[in-house]
Amino acid sequence: MYTFSSKLKTFSFLLMAIGVLGIGYGFWSAPKDIQEVETLLAAESHGSHGEVKHETSKPVEEHVVSNGHEEAQSTKEGNAIVSPTDSTSEVINEVHENSLHTEVAVKKGEHEISEEVKHAEHAEHLNHVLHQLQNKPWAAFYVACIFFMLVSLGVLAFYAIQQVAQAGWSPVLFRVMQGITSYLPVGSVVFFIVLLLCGLHLNHLFIWLDPEVVATDKLIANKAGYLNFPFWIVRAAIFLTGWSLYHYYSRKNCLAQDEASDDLFYKKNFKLSAMFLVFFIVTESIMSWDWIMSIDPHWFSTLFGWYVFSSFFVSGITTIALVTLYLKSRGFLEHVNTSHIHDLAKFMFGFSIFWTYLWFSQYMLIWYANIPEEVTYYITRIELYNLPFFGAVVMNFVFPLLILVNTDFKRITWVLVMAGAVILVGHYIDFFNMIMPGTVGDRWFIGVSEIASVLFFLGLFIYVVFTALTKVPLLPKRNPFIEESKHFHY
C-alpha cells in the first residue's frame, strides 16, 4: 500500500493556494471597461498620441524619413567640405519642418472626410482589445484545465489499449494508471463548469456562443445546427460521463478480479475496454472540434482530432513514466524494473515522433496549398506566436528525438525525468498555441494568469492522483498476465 507523503501533500496544497491567488489576481487585474483599455493603449503608445492618431501618422512619418535620407545623401555629395554631422542635422531639421507640414495637411484632409468613421473604428478597436484582455485569465484557466483533464484521458486510453492488446509487460503499472486517471472525474467537473460559464456569457472564449456575432456572421450562422449551446453542452456531458464511467467500472472490475476465483472480471474488463476504445475515438474527434477547433469557428481541419489526440496521448504516457519513476524511487513498486521504464520511454519517443508527424502534416498541407480561408490560422500563429509555435516543435520533437533515441538513456532516471518535463511543458505550449490565438490574439503573454492556472491544476492533479494511489494495493493480484509482467525483461 502506498502512503501519501505529507511533504508531497503540503506541496500540492501550496501549489493550489498559489494557483488560486494568481488566478484571482489575473481576473482582478483584467480591464473592466473601455476606459481602462483606452488608458492602457495610450500608455503603450508613449503617452500623448492616441491609438488611432498614432496609426494614421505612421505612414507619413516613414515617408518623410525616407525622403530625408535621399536629401541627406544629395547634400553630402554637394557640400563635401561641410562635416557630415552638421549637414545631416541641418537636413533633419529641414525635414522635420516639412514633416510637420505634411502631417498637418494630411490630418486636415482626413479630418474632414472621416472623423466619424475613425471614431467608430477606434471604438471597435478598443472593444476588440477589451475582449481579448478580458479573455486572458479565462483562456489561461481553460488551457490548463483542458490540458490536465486530457492528460488523464490520454492515460485512460493507453490503459484501455494495454488491456485490449493483452500486453504482458504493463499489468504491474495498471494501478498507477488507474491512480492517474482518477483525476479524470474531478477534472471533468471543473471543465464542465467552465463550459457552462462560457454558455452563460461570462467570457468570450467561444465567439459563436455570442448571439450578436452569430447574427452578423454568415459563416458561423450556417454552422449553428452544430455549434449551438444546448447541443454542445449535451455532447460535452455525454463524453465526460462516458469516459468517467469507463474509469469507474474498469477500476471496480480490476479490484474485483483481485478477490475472484476465476477470470470473469478480467474478461469483463477486456470487453469494456474494447467498447471504450470505440467510444473514445469517436468522442475524442468530436471533443477536439467542440472544445478546441470551435475557438476558431471560421477554420477547419480534418486531421485535427488525431493531432489533438497525439498531443495528449504522449503527455499521458510521459505522466505515467514520471509517476512510476517517483513511486519507484520511494520504493513502492517492487516489481517495476528498468525494462518497464524502458518500454514507457520507447512509447514517449515514438509518440513524440507521431505528434510531429501530424503537426507537420497539418501545417505543410495548409502551407503548401495556401488557401486563404485555411491559411489564416497559421499566419496568426507564425506572426504573433512565433516562438511558442516553433518552440513547441523543438521541445516536442527535436529534444526527445536526440535524447530518447539512445537505448541506454531510456533507462536512466534523470534523463527520463528531464525529457519528460520538457515533453509535458512542450505539450502545454502546444495547447496554448491551439487556444490562445483565437481568444486573446496578440495580447498573449505567459504571465501570472497562465503560470498560476498551471500551478493550481498541477496541485489538484498531484493531490487527487496520489490520494487515489493510497486507496488500493499497487500490484494487481490475479491478473492473468501479472506473473509475466513481474518478470518482464527486455
Next chain:
Amino acid sequence: MSNKVIYAIYNDDDILMDAVKKTRAAHHHIEEVFTPFPVHGLDKAMGIAPTRLAICAFLYGCVGISVATAMMNYIMIQDWPQDIGGKPSFSYIENMPAFVPIMFELTVFFSAHLMVITFYMRSKLWPFKEAENPDVRTTDDHFLMEVAVNNNEEELVSFFQSTGAVEVKVIEKH
C-alpha cells in the same frame, strides 16, 4: 604446429546456453558458436561486445539529411531560383516545408542502406561467398560450439561430454 579444435554438438538451445556458461566459467576460449536460429542471450553468455551498428545508422542518417539539404538548397535556391506556383525560393528556410518529405526519405534511405551494407561488410557476407558451415546440421536442428585445443585434448573432450553434448569431435583445422 597442429591447429586442433573441438566441435561440441548440442541439440537444444537451453543445454547450449548452460554449456556456454560452464565453458566460460572453466576459462576455455570459445572460438565460435553455430546455431540454426537466434538464441536469446547467447551473445551476453559468450561475453560478446555490444554491436555499434545503431551508432553507424545514426551517423549515416546525419549524412543523408545533409545530402538532401545541400542538394535541394543548391538546385532550388542557389542555382535557379524559379517562381514555381508562387512558392518562396528566396531562402532555404522559407521553402523548407516542401523539402521536408525528401529530407526525411533520404535520411531513412542513407541510414538503412548504408547500415545494411556495413553489416554485410563487417560480417563478410556477399554473393558467391563460400559457406563456412562446419556441420550441415547446424542450419537445421543442431547447435555447435567450437573451442580451441591447447594440448589438453582429453580434458576438453571429457569436459564437453559432461555438458550434455550429443557429439564431441576433435578436428584438425587448416
